[in-house]
Amino acid sequence: MALARRLSRLGTETAFAVSAAAAAWGAKGNTIYPFHLGDIDLATPAHITEAMNAAIADGRTGYCPGPGIPQLREAMADDINRLRGTAYTADNVAIQPGGKPVITKFLQAVMDEGDEVLYPNPGFPIYESQIEYLGGVARAYRYLPTERGFAIDLEQVRSLITPRTRAIIYNDLQNPISAESTQEEREAIAQLAQEHDLWVLSDEAYFETRYSGQSHSISSIDGMKDRTVILYTFSKKFAMTGWRLGAGIAPVEVAKVFSTMNTNNESCTTHFVQYAGIAALTGDQQPVADMLDVLRGRRDAACAMINQIPGVDVATPESTFYLFPDVTEAVRRVGATDVDDFATQALHATGVSFCTRNHFGRRQPGEDRDYIRFAYSGIDEHRIREGLGKLKDWIESA
Template identity: 45%
Template sequence: MRFAERVFALQGESAFDVLSKVQRMERDGRDVVSFAIGEPDFDTPEHIKAAGIRAIEENHTHYTPSAGILPFREAIARYVERTRGIDVSPDEVVVTPGAKPILFCGILCCVNPGDEVLTPSPGFPTYESVIRYAGGVPVPLPFVEEKNFSFDTETFRRLVTPKTRMVLLNFPHNPTGGVASREDLEAVAAIAREKDLWVLSDEIYREMAYEGDVPSIASLPGMKERTIILDGFSKTYAMTGWRLGFAVLPRELAAHVTKLVTNSVSCTAAFVQMAGIAALEGPQDAVRSMVAEYRARRDLLCDALATFPGVVCQKPRGAFYAYANVTEACRRLGVSDSRAFQEKLLEEAGVAVLSRNCFGSRNVGEDQEYVRFCYATSRERIAEGLRRIREFLEK
């Protein structure tokens, strides 16, 4: 069989390989505590579900404009104005079925073959995959423990070359929960303006912040005109299965992205967009409750991990992930790296985590071992997982 060469640039997600193994073990009768997959364990709030059901009953089941229905784009514009402090017009908003299409469309519209894109490392593996699919060259930007899992601005400046076309940022950060300071973002903004770079700012976890507001680079002077804000409803509103995302981006680029949407998926389901309006403009109590619960789970998990032999774990400032340094634990257990640690922990203790290799290529000189914990699971299961990990480490 013959395939186009570009398909081989795409990668899967190692997280789903771990999920498959967990499910196989559970079918065989094993009880597994999973900290692996990054999906809220809450249900979609009732008023959002009701709005979606009502929209179906009112026959909002037909094609919509590819960029999204106007009332929804207006609601998104108001939301982004409130949360980022920037003026947004509805024709600067494009709605997509999930947030991943924004990655594809934004990169396909802005990155030519051979162009370099600075991308978080460790980071969401789809970043590297899509950049390569578009013919671009991913350049890892280390997010380091010493900077509370942000990046070193001098390292950033050294990585920018005449071939750099885009900088991809993600705060709060998956997998570490790190948040950039305004000073870090100002350093990126200064270079972006000087070198005429695009910035794709993945802000999907923005509402899950524990230590104050999360600044958006689009709010800095001269940056809205060169920034693609990526956001969506999967995490904030526990709507992963609804597939609903959006971009805020310059008007001319929005027109090009809309053409890609037209030529790929046509549009996003009308009744889902109606539910999105209810999410943004209805009561936010459920969001606040979810974030408060995530904070309590974070504290439970990280406070315990900090006492475990061979483990160092900073408290994340956002998202629902903790990124634990297990370098010494690997040495004590006699395993080669975090992947071997992940496999041994799953097989022997029945606890699933994701190792460093699940989040892109290692940085040059990177010599520490990490695993990611997703604490989107109940406190009872977190406590049970912690009990098993302690026993595993102390045996």
């Protein structure tokens, strides 16, 4: 029996393949230092879990409204407005089973087959996967290295826009490269969206995973609220990756479409989990601050160790829990054939497991530097120092 032809266009998160390789190496008795997956090894704050358990005890285990329970939608709108200076209402909020569904539903809502969508590369691989799976044309835009990290190549973005361009996916506070837009860059993207009548998916998964300063949303720029969909997830801020709770905050017409899609796809987001979401947004925020303190310590330890390794260099980001160091010289130093071979050699020589640039979209023409991604959300400071110390010794001895 033949399967659908469109399946050939469906990608995946290849970071999970790195997890499998690390697990296989660990099963042989080797010590693994897991920098590969952006999961969080910190517990969900207790009051959130307690709210879920209370909701189950109260019988909140049946169907609920497709767009989400009203109390959560109202709490979400209030939280978004407080932090972004916007004026959303509950009607703008469509609760989702995680952040990923927002990507798919956004594309289904605004993109027809053959339409072009701009997306960041390196970037979250599901953007590219879903654009192509749904029959769109994926147009990758790149980042350029700077002293403070990475910046969007705005000239390339301008050059990619055609009459068929329908939308741009914009991930400020970016996975995997931890890039954060300046206000000038954010306004430049907003101006292009308005000049060319483009929809914007603003992936704000890491909006509140930051160590200093204040995050800003493109939705708060004049003229952007009615053409922007915000991707919100509880996964990162509240250590709720496995709970599968998120939201699309969108113009009312799009939020209604999302709600219809919810009814078609999932019926509704898990009822009792939504009460946990209310507790997360409205309850004690000290556990969130405590988690950020832990992550800040991990960031500082990792950056200090990485910048001591020969042939490896990274800037210190103010947000996310990822580092994206340039390892071009280190790849050559150990005699690896390419950056993926470097990763395999590193795993077997040191137990340090990480993703490479190649896990985050197809390489673009002209790329001549090699990068890897370290996620420090699932490994404590002691093991960060221990693992990266072994990586340093291995590269130094090459």
